[in-house]
Amino acid sequence: MSSATQSQSWDVHRLPSAEGRNFLVTGGNAGIGYFTAEQLAATGAVVVLGCRDRAKAETAMASIRSRVPGARVRHLRLDLADLSSLNSAADRLDLGQLDAVVHNAGVALDDPPRRETAGGHELMFGTNHLGHFALTRWLAPLLSAARAARVVTVGSFAARSERLDLGDLQSTRDYRPKRTYGRSKLAQMCFGFELDRRLRAAGSTVLSVVAHPGGALDSLTPSRPPVHRTTPGARLCALPSALLVQGKDAGAWPVVRAVLDPEVAGGELWGPRVFGLRGTPRREPVPSHMADPAVAAQLWAASAELTGTARWSGPA
Incomplete structure (x- = not known):
């Protein structure tokens, strides 16, 4: 089936049933993660919101239930910046299988000072990439237990213009917030493609797919109070942007x-x-700098060492 045919046959407003399946969305309490969770909940699946703050998760779940009658949503306390907590977080899922994990949660810093996690990793790289890398390792048995599970990594348009510095993955020598963020998302995307290569080599039924939201603005987002509020004035001011x-x-x-x-x-x-910025979803060519197996192999090795998962070379 061609990409054009797929785009015509897929209706974003009429999603297929996923009843009986279990999905985990990291950062599912806000932004892209919230709307991902809301849309997946409408398919009849069990949707687990992985986030640190229980109160925010409860608010998001109440919002989803108000729009999706009978929605089956749960909260998993998940702190991707705390690598030591991720093994027990996977155990607390209390599921026999996981049909998909959406690696969505992320940190973006605008302020110049460089910050670190409690484990000593640069905050954006440590949370956005290392946290999801380690989480995938601990979720591997649950993913392998499903018939055809998926690891979906949420990348960013910002990663297109960046290149990884394998000698300075944590921006210790030259920290610039926007660049460091873009590189953390690029690392995530490289990991997603490398993960699939390893899955295929192992003959696994698990798939690794990378997706990105394009240009997504709060001011063009429908209100979901109290999770998110868009005033009529803000939406009106943003209307010209809706062209792109x-x-x-x-x-x-x-x-x-x-x-x-x-x-x-x-x-x-x-x-x-x-233009990769707005509209219905389609398959895109993978940029060469995201698909370089040599770079990805070095990134994997460094990530495994930094997360203490050096014995893990791929799922299950």
Whole structure:
């Protein structure tokens, strides 16, 4: 089936049933993660919101239930900046299998000072990449127990213009917030593609897919009070931007398709149709700097050492 045919047959407003399946969305209490969780909950699946703050998770779950009658949503306390907590977090899922994990949670810092996690890792790289890398390791048995599970990594348009510095992954020598953020998202995306190569080599039924939301603005996002509020004035001011970008509800569409569409294959990149910034989801060519196996292998080795998962070379 061609990409064009797939785009025509997939309806973002009429998602297939996923009843009986279990999905984990990291950072599912806000932004792209919230709308991903809301849309997946409408399929009948059990959706687990992985986030640190229980109160915010409860608010998000109440919002989802108010819009999706009968939604089956749960909270898992998950702190991706605390690598030592991730093994027990996977155990606390209390599921026999996991049909998909969406690696969505992320930290973006605008202020110049460099910050570190309690474990001594640069905060954005440590949370966005290392946390998800380690979480995948601990979720591997649950993913392998499902018939055809997926690891969906949420990347960013910002990663297109960045390149990894394998000698300074944690920006100790030259820290610039926007660049460090873009590189942390690039590391995530490289990991997603490398993970799929390892899955295929191992003959696994698990797929690893990368998706990105394009340009997603709060001001173009529908209100979900108290999770998110968009005033009429803010939306009116943002209308000219809607020619190029979209709201976070639409930004979740490529992610949701990567989770649900049976035509999606491992190692693919999905994003918005119009210039990769807005519109319905489509498969995109993978940029060469994201798919370089030599760079990815070095990143994997460094990540395994930094997360204390050196014995893990791939799922299960």
